[in-house]
Amino acid sequence: MAGTPLADRILAFESATGRLRAEAGFSLFDLNRVFLARGFCAPVAPGTQFITLGGMVAADVHGKNHHRDGCFGRHVTRLRMRVGDGTIVECSPEHECDLFRATLGGMGLTGHILEVECRLMPIPSPWIWRESERIADIDRFIEALKEAGPRWPYTMGWIDCLSRGRGLGRGILMRGRWAERAEAPSDPPRPRRRPAIPFVFPGWVISRASVRAFNSLYYHRHRTGVKRGIVHPESFLYPLDVIRHWNRMYGPRGFTQYQCVLPDTAGHGAARRFLELLTSRGGASMLCVIKDCGDEGPGLLSFPLKGISIALDIPIRDDTQSLVDALNELVIAEGGRIYLAKDAFTRPDHFRAMEPRLPEWTRIRRHWDPQGQLRSAQSVRILGDRP
Amino acid sequence: MKVAVLGATKGMGRALARRMAQRGDAVALLGRDRGDLERSARDLEVRGGARVGIAICDLERPETFAPALEAAEMALGGLDTVVVTAGLFAAQDRLEADPELARRLLLVDFTNTVAFCEEARRRLLARGGGTLCVFSSVAGERGRKPVVLYGAAKAGLTRYLEGLDHRFRAAGLRTVCVKPGFVRTSMTDGLPTPPFAGEPEGVARRVLRAIDAGTPVVYAPAAWRGIMLLIRLLPRFVMRRVGF
Numbered sequence: 001m002a003g004t005p006l007a008d009r010i011l012a013f014e015s016a017t018g019r020l021r022a023e024a025g026f027s028l029f030d031l032n033r034v035f036l037a038r039g040f041c042a043p044v045a046p047g048t049q050f051i052t053l054g055g056m057v058a059a060d061v062h063g064k065n066h067h068r069d070g071c072f073g074r075h076v077t078r079l080r081m082r083v084g085d086g087t088i089v090e091c092s093p094e095h096e097c098d099l100f101r102a103t104l105g106g107m108g109l110t111g112h113i114l115e116v117e118c119r120l121m122p123i124p125s126p127w128i129w130r131e132s133e134r135i136a137d138i139d140r141f142i143e144a145l146k147e148a149g150p151r152w153p154y155t156m157g158w159i160d161c162l163s164r165g166r167g168l169g170r171g172i173l174m175r176g177r178w179a180e181r182a183e184a185p186s187d188p189p190r191p192r193r194r195p196a197i198p199f200v201f202p203g204w205v206i207s208r209a210s211v212r213a214f215n216s217l218y219y220h221r222h223r224t225g226v227k228r229g230i231v232h233p234e235s236f237l238y239p240l241d242v243i244r245h246w247n248r249m250y251g252p253r254g255f256t257q258y259q260c261v262l263p264d265t266a267g268h269g270a271a272r273r274f275l276e277l278l279t280s281r282g283g284a285s286m287l288c289v290i291k292d293c294g295d296e297g298p299g300l301l302s303f304p305l306k307g308i309s310i311a312l313d314i315p316i317r318d319d320t321q322s323l324v325d326a327l328n329e330l331v332i333a334e335g336g337r338i339y340l341a342k343d344a345f346t347r348p349d350h351f352r353a354m355e356p357r358l359p360e361w362t363r364i365r366r367h368w369d370p371q372g373q374l375r376s377a378q379s380v381r382i383l384g385d386r387p
Numbered sequence: 388m389k390v391a392v393l394g395a396t397k398g399m400g401r402a403l404a405r406r407m408a409q410r411g412d413a414v415a416l417l418g419r420d421r422g423d424l425e426r427s428a429r430d431l432e433v434r435g436g437a438r439v440g441i442a443i444c445d446l447e448r449p450e451t452f453a454p455a456l457e458a459a460e461m462a463l464g465g466l467d468t469v470v471v472t473a474g475l476f477a478a479q480d481r482l483e484a485d486p487e488l489a490r491r492l493l494l495v496d497f498t499n500t501v502a503f504c505e506e507a508r509r510r511l512l513a514r515g516g517g518t519l520c521v522f523s524s525v526a527g528e529r530g531r532k533p534v535v536l537y538g539a540a541k542a543g544l545t546r547y548l549e550g551l552d553h554r555f556r557a558a559g560l561r562t563v564c565v566k567p568g569f570v571r572t573s574m575t576d577g578l579p580t581p582p583f584a585g586e587p588e589g590v591a592r593r594v595l596r597a598i599d600a601g602t603p604v605v606y607a608p609a610a611w612r613g614i615m616l617l618i619r620l621l622p623r624f625v626m627r628r629v630g631f
Contacts, residue, residue, distance in 0.1 A: 006397070006573050009430035023426075034434055 008052075010034070011115065018120040019077065024054030024113045031120075036233065037188040040120040041178070043075035045154055047289070049238050053116040059341035060105035060302040062293065064154035064176070064237070071297040071304060072118070073104035080115035084369030088114070093298070102364040104299030107340050109374050109383075110365055125184035128154075128236040130176040131228040134219070138169025138272050142308060145292040148175045154236070160215040161288035161312070162208075164279050168272065171290070172222050176236050189232050196244035203251035206315045211286050240287075249286075250315050257342035258324060259311035261293055261304055266334040271308050277330050278312070281323050285312040300361040303339040311342065321345055328354075340378065351382045388412040388598075389466050391459035393444055393503065394473030396420070396427040398572030399522065399594075402587035403470065406595050408435030415459035417444035418473070444503075446473055446495045452506045460510065467517040468598065469507040471500060474522065476574045482536045489536050496540035501547050508551065508560060516559020520598050521548055525566045525606070528615045532630060552603045561601035565594050568611030581631075583610045 007023035008030065018040055020031075028049040031042055045063035046056070055061075060073045069075075078092040079100060089111070091100040103110045135141045141157055148155045152175040159171035240246060247254060262270040271290070278285070289311040293304040303309075314320060324345040331338060337354040338346055352358060362383075366372075375385040388407065395404040395416045408414050408431040416431075418424045421443060428439040440462025444455030460466045475495040482489040504519060511517035526534040527541030534541075545564055552562035569575060570585045585608035597605040606612035621629075 006576075009401075009426050010433040011426060011429050013433045 007114070015040075018122060019117065020120050021078075021115060021117040022053055024057075024116055025052050026116075027052050028056070032233070033191070035120060036123070036126040039123055039126075041123045042072075043069060043119060043121050044072045045237050047238065048241055049234070050241065053118070054108075054113040057104060057113055057116055058106060058108040059339075060297065060299040061341070062304050064156045064174075064291065066304055067149045067155065067292050067294045068153055069121075070294055071104070071299060071302050073299040073302060074297050075121075076104070076116060076118045078115075078117035079103060079113060081111035081113055083111040084371060084373040089368075098364045099368055101298050101300045102361050102368075104297070105302035105340070106300070106361065106365070107376065107378065109376065109379055110368055111374065123178040125179045125181050126188050126233060127179040127184040128176050128231050128233050129179045129183065129228070130174065130231045130236050131226055132175070132222065133173045133226045134170075134222045134224055135173050136170050137167060138275055139268055141169055141171060141173065141290060142268055142271060142292075144173050145290070145308070148173070149292055151175075153177050155292065157290040158218070159275075159288040159290050159310075160219045161275060161278055161285050162212045162215050163219075168279070169275050169290075170219060171288075172219065174236070176231075179230055184230060189234070192232065192234055192242070194242060194244045197246055197248040200248045201251050203253060206250050206255075206286065208282065214286060250313075253316040255313050255315045256320060256324075256344045257311065257313055258327060258345075259303075259309060259339035259342045260327065260331045260336050261307050261309040261339075262331065262334050262336040263305055263307040266307070266336070270334045270336070271310065273334070274310060274327070274330060277326060281319075281326060285314050287311075287313040300357050300364070301340065301355070303337065303341070305337070307336065309339075311339075325350070340382075343378065343382075346382055348382045348384055388468050389463040390468040390470060391415045391417055391456060391463070391466060391507075392470045392472065393417040393446075393455075394471060394522075396423045398472070398574060399567065399570060399587045399590050400470070400472030401427065402591035403472065403594055404431055405434055406591045408432075408437065408439065411435065411437070413437060413463045415440035415442065415462050417442050417455045417459060419443065419445045446475075446499045446503065447491070449499055449502050452503045456506055456510055466510060466514065469504075469511065469517070469519050470598075471503065471507075471519075471521045474500065474574075476537060478578075479533050479535055479537070492536060493540050496537065497543045500544055504547070504551070508555065512555065512558060512560055516561070518561045518563060518598055518601065519548075519551070520563040520565065520594065522565045522567060523548065525568050525611055525615050528566070529618050529621075529626065531618075531626065549603075562603060563594075563597050563601065564604050565590075565597070566604065566606050566611070566615070568606065568608060568614065570607075583608065583614065 007025040010022045012021040028042055028051050032049055045065050046061045056072045060071045062071045081089050083089050135144055145155055154176040157171050157173045159169050163170050291309045293307055293309050296305045328350040332353045379385040380387050390407055390412055392400055392404050394400040396418050404414055416424050416427055424441040428441050431439045442455040442458035444451045475492045477488055507519055523545045524541040526538040527545045548562050548564040567590055569581050570590055572587055590607040593607045
């Protein structure tokens, strides 16, 4: 992984069109601070703001509005890159479009992203109108997501993935939109304090019992019926950013994330089958996020496709590899795929089986980097690059 | 505030210039590389909304000092604050192996920085006073193994700024000597990160408060004030043994 936090300058912004050009290390955090109060937001709403424009391109990030606005790549108009042989190349949907498509979701393997030009979205106010609702099981959850999709720009759900039987996939659905000027507070949202987890917790803190207790508490704390109101944009868009270093909760072995998308063509039952497999394997995920995705975007290795995405945070245990293998086998059978930005365990044969677009992407990558100069730990593991 | 910043394209200078531009100060950037200055100026213009002037100024070329400050005064229509964050850094081992680099570092970080400050001082006093804020370093607090040469230059700079404060405060020149501890910037990129390391944004917030208040000495992050107090109290035989 490479970050370029020192290359974080804004190079141009047109308020008439919302077009922004910035160095690739410009962060979403900074973007929100500079542009929300001026009536613009990022075109996608991922789960954290501690990411950079370059990373958003490399992972072709999606968010709570994917069902409506697609991935970040759909809003990128131009990239400036340094490719394998050191030359600087500008690419866009019209110019060097192969390189452009391969870079969206290409995990940084097609070249070093130097500058990103994209369109920001106009918003009526910097506050969010949110509604949340308790949902009793997975089938109703998917229905509720699909129903909210056409009416709400932002939707996502949290699932208690330890409940089984009738309550399998129960959770809380969140819907949101930018508040109209008349309903929003007149002052801009103030930056929030972010307490940090001060040290790495011992490994026993996150156990099956504590995760079960947390999930149950979180579910029951929400009353039945719908809660609605104006909220701070950060508490709706980035609930996990509220606590810094939250990864330390998981103890010295840490955790891994896992995210897959199950296509609508596999039917409603696919998400149920996934959760049944997860609970039967005892995969204790503190956090399980469910989201409906819209159509596949232009990015050649970009993750989402029309269907339901499920994201997990799994504490690392001795059996984590076999759990991920089992989940991946189900995902392959259902015709889905995984999100590379969150993957640390997938085997190369599993990835190839999920990704029919891989040969075309590899051809473009080889064209721009014949010597294979650009590699990562992940590309060594799943693409067979030399270490 | 009408402020000229030497070294605003990177690290702490970049963060400080952003804070100033965002709150509406008029800013002019001085530096070596025109392309880099222009990029930073665009960044500040989008964030702050006001036009940002630039002028070429190189701490290795004293002949650029007066014209650069002149250009900044013209662009800003006056000048009441000058900030210097620029400087040269190299690890002690490298400096010992390369006497030419050591000579350059001493020249830039002490002699030429002082010469630049003298030029800025004359101009500020001619306008009835103002603030001169210069980034020295905690490295100048004590002779230490990893920063023998860099620390010596910064020690000299710290003393110069102290003297300047005593001599000219009554005439209206406020001197602010900033002593950053370890801060994550391009200058410290690649060095092992010690405890209490700071971020440029936090340093900028603290320094801007000191500039507004005219505080003569400011440690940033704040924890380094206590740390350096302890290090100053350590007896010589201890300093000879420890590695920091």
